[in-house]
Amino acid sequence: MLHIYDTLSKQKAPFQPIEPNRIKMYVCGVTVYDLCHIGHGRVMVSFDVITRYLRARGWDVTYVRNITDVDDKIIRRAGENGESTDQLTDRMIVAMHQDEASLSVLRPDIEPRATAFIGDIISMVETLIEKGFAYAADNGDVYYRVEKFDGYGKLTNRNIDDMRAGARVEVNAAKESPMDFVLWKSAKEGEVSWTSPWGEGRPGWHIECSAMSKCCLGDSFDIHGGGPDLPFPHHENEIAQSEAANGCSYANLWMHAGAVRVANEKMSKSLNNFFTIRDVLQVYNAEVVRYFLSSVHYRSAIDYSEDSLKDARAGLERFYQALRGVAIAADEGELGAQYEARFFEAMDDDFNTPRAFAVLFEIVTELNKASRDGSAEASQLAAVLKRLGGIIGLLQQDPEAFLQGEAKEGELDSDAIEALIVQRAEAKKARDFAESDRIRDELASQGVILKDSREGTSWFRES
């Protein structure tokens, strides 16, 4: 039985989809005004693992992840760049898709863009006005009347009085109350805009998700997910909008990924301490980065550092060293079901990937023993390992290719390495160990590590 932690109820609960065998999931995606950083990558990888696992468990998952392609930051950045908002967002979306592909993140089933749903957004705002949950102000903005919605604050445990006392909300004379938030924003001169009953304007930040989730999944659906900074105000406001407009419960359960930190501080745009996915992939292998992001529980904070990436690299090398040279059996035999049960048990506990990894490492130990003993079980264990690893989106490369890696600039290419290995083999044959060690040291100084076995010498790059 799968249990998932719900941000709203603040506990793990047995998961039960609304429709049997069908799961509808909406995850808040990226506002595309800049390149994705590793924090975005974490949300992508986390929900990718979750989706892959739900599917492996036999559910039919519809995974929707939106793209917010209209907003203040986009308008500002496009202005700075001297390009249109479309030019900017199209470029950033292409880049995002490339980054995802690098990290082996499968594309969501639907990726709605806010600007494609303006009509639906307008009609939802109209509904909210009709029902008294929203009002058009004199300045052309439309605001949500927060006090009118009884459940306001239920996701993040806040009440309106406390927040008003905090008084960090902007003072805006057009609002009835400082807590009210904007649903529709009137356009300033020269800004991208759409025609609406309230004049030229564009959607506020939260309404697009309410509208798009409704269009793609319906009024109620199973899982709503997102990054660590979204519960308030974004998801709180989505609940207020959707439940007021649709007159029914919105998402059944809320999942939020943990933050990526740098030097114990959250990686964020405002702190300017972020690394883009591209930055990171310049230095580390993409699968190593995915391993790093998926080996920690999805809700825990994770520290981005050279050491953690090195750890990830070492762990992944252990997997591929075990798989190297072992044929993948077509039939896993009894072993498959046995390890799968333990792996699923771990994942059923709120997608506990660290526990799942522990099971995978046990397979590695058994696999290494079987390989050493020349047992036929090796191929079966390799097959289980590769299949279960695939649920986390790992271990699908050819082991040799992963371990040998790509030659970086100034490094020996594989032909040169192979040539030196042949020379060394000749030296060894002549029992000229001084020469053979010299060659090995020379390769080691290039980051190439040799491994002798009965079948010959193999090599891999350390990094």
Place this chain on the structure above:
RNA sequence: GGCUGGAUGGCAGAGUGGUCAUGCAGCGGACUGCAACUCCGUUAACGCCGGUUCGAUUCCGACUCCAGCCUCCA
């Protein structure tokens, strides 16, 4: 100040009322011409103070510290 999490061995990171996490690193051994890879063995931990209990790292309470949200941010 309000609201969420968290504090586990050298590091990363699960978990449990009394016997094992797991990975990296360390130590001893096997393998090897010597190594690397691998295998076997092994060291070592539960923030602080109380309480419940035969027994608590695990349950309860106080405290300290850390992070996140409360303003745009995944």
